[in-house]
Amino acid sequence: MAKKQEKEITVEDKLKTLYSLQQKLSEIDSIKILRGELPLEVADLEDEIIGLDTRIKKHEAELKESETTVSQQKQKAKDSALKIEKYKEQLDNVRNNREFDHLSKEIEFETLEIELSEKRTREFGQESKNLAEQIEKSKAFLEERKLDLAQKKDELEGIVSETKQQEEELREEVKNVETQVEPRLLHAFKRIRKSARNGLAVVCIERGACGGCFNKIPPQKQMDIKLGKKIIVCEYCGRIMIDPELIAPAD
Numbered sequence: 458m459a460k461k462q463e464k465e466i467t468v469e470d471k472l473k474t475l476y477s478l479q480q481k482l483s484e485i486d487s488i489k490i491l492r493g494e495l496p497l498e499v500a501d502l503e504d505e506i507i508g509l510d511t512r513i514k515k516h517e518a519e520l521k522e523s524e525t526t527v528s529q530q531k532q533k534a535k536d537s538a539l540k541i542e543k544y545k546e547q548l549d550n551v552r553n554n555r556e557f558d559h560l561s562k563e564i565e566f567e568t569l570e571i572e573l574s575e576k577r578t579r580e581f582g583q584e585s586k587n588l589a590e591q592i593e594k595s596k597a598f599l600e601e602r603k604l605d606l607a608q609k610k611d612e613l614e615g616i617v618s619e620t621k622q623q624e625e626e627l628r629e630e631v632k633n634v635e636t637q638v639e640p641r642l643l644h645a646f647k648r649i650r651k652s653a654r655n656g657l658a659v660v661c662i663e664r665g666a667c668g669g670c671f672n673k674i675p676p677q678k679q680m681d682i683k684l685g686k687k688i689i690v691c692e693y694c695g696r697i698m699i700d701p702e703l704i705a706p707a708d
C-alpha cells in the first residue's frame with residue numbers, strides 16, 4: 458500500500474467516498490419508504506376536503522336562492538288571491554257587460570297566475586329538498602374525511618418525529634460528503650442514482666456480476682474493478698461498480 462504522502466485524491470478514495478455517500482442516501486431513502494404513501498395520502502385528503510367544502514358552499518348558496526324563490530312565489534299567489542277576491546266583490550256591482558268581461562278576464566288571468574306560482578313553488582320546493590339532502594350527505598362525508606385526515610396526519614407525524622433527527626443528521630452528513638466529491642463526478646453520481654430504480658448508483662460486484670442488475674461482467678473488467686484505478690460503470694445499467702474488498706472494514 459502506498460503511503461499517503463501526496464495530497465492527490467486517488468480513484469480508490471473517490472470510490473470510497475461515493476460509496477459512503479450512497480450509503481447515507483440509501484438510509485434516507487429507507488426513512489422515506491417507512492413514511493410510504495402517507496405524505497401523499499395526507500395531501501390527497503386535504504385536497505378532497507377543500508373540494509367538498511367548496512361544493513357544500515355552492516349548494517348552500519343555491520339552496521338559499523331556491524328558498525327565496527319559493528317564498529316569492531307563495532307571496533305572488535297570495536297577492537293574486539287577494540286581487541281575485543277584490544274583483545269578485547266588484548262583480549257584484551257591475552254596471553255593464555264590458556265591465557263584467559273585463560273583471561272576468563282579470564279573474565281568469567290571476568287564477569292562471571296562482572296555478573303558475575303553485576307549480577313553481579312545488580318545483581323549487583323539491584329542488585330545495587334535494588339540495589338540503591345533498592348538503593347533508595356532503596357534510597357527513599366531509600366529517601368522515603376530516604377524521605381520516607386527522608388519523609393519517611397523526612400517523613405521519615409519529616413516524617416523522619421518530620425519524621426526523623436521524624434524517625436531519627444524515628442530510629448534514631450527505632452535504633459534508635458531497636463537498637468531498639468533484640462536481641462533475643457528483644453530477645454523474647446523482648444522474649445514475651436518479652435513473653436507478655432502487656436509488657443505488659454505486660454497487661459492489663458479486664460473484665462476477667453487477668450488484669445492481671446482476672449481469673455478468675467480462676473478466677478483464679472485473680480485473681480493472683479490482684485494481685480500482687479508474688471508475689467503471691456497468692454497461693447494462695450504468696451503475697458505478699466497486700470491489701467489495703475496497704469497502705471492507707480495514708484491519
Ligand SMILES: [Zn+2]
Nearest residue numbers: 667670691694
Ligand atoms: Zn448493472
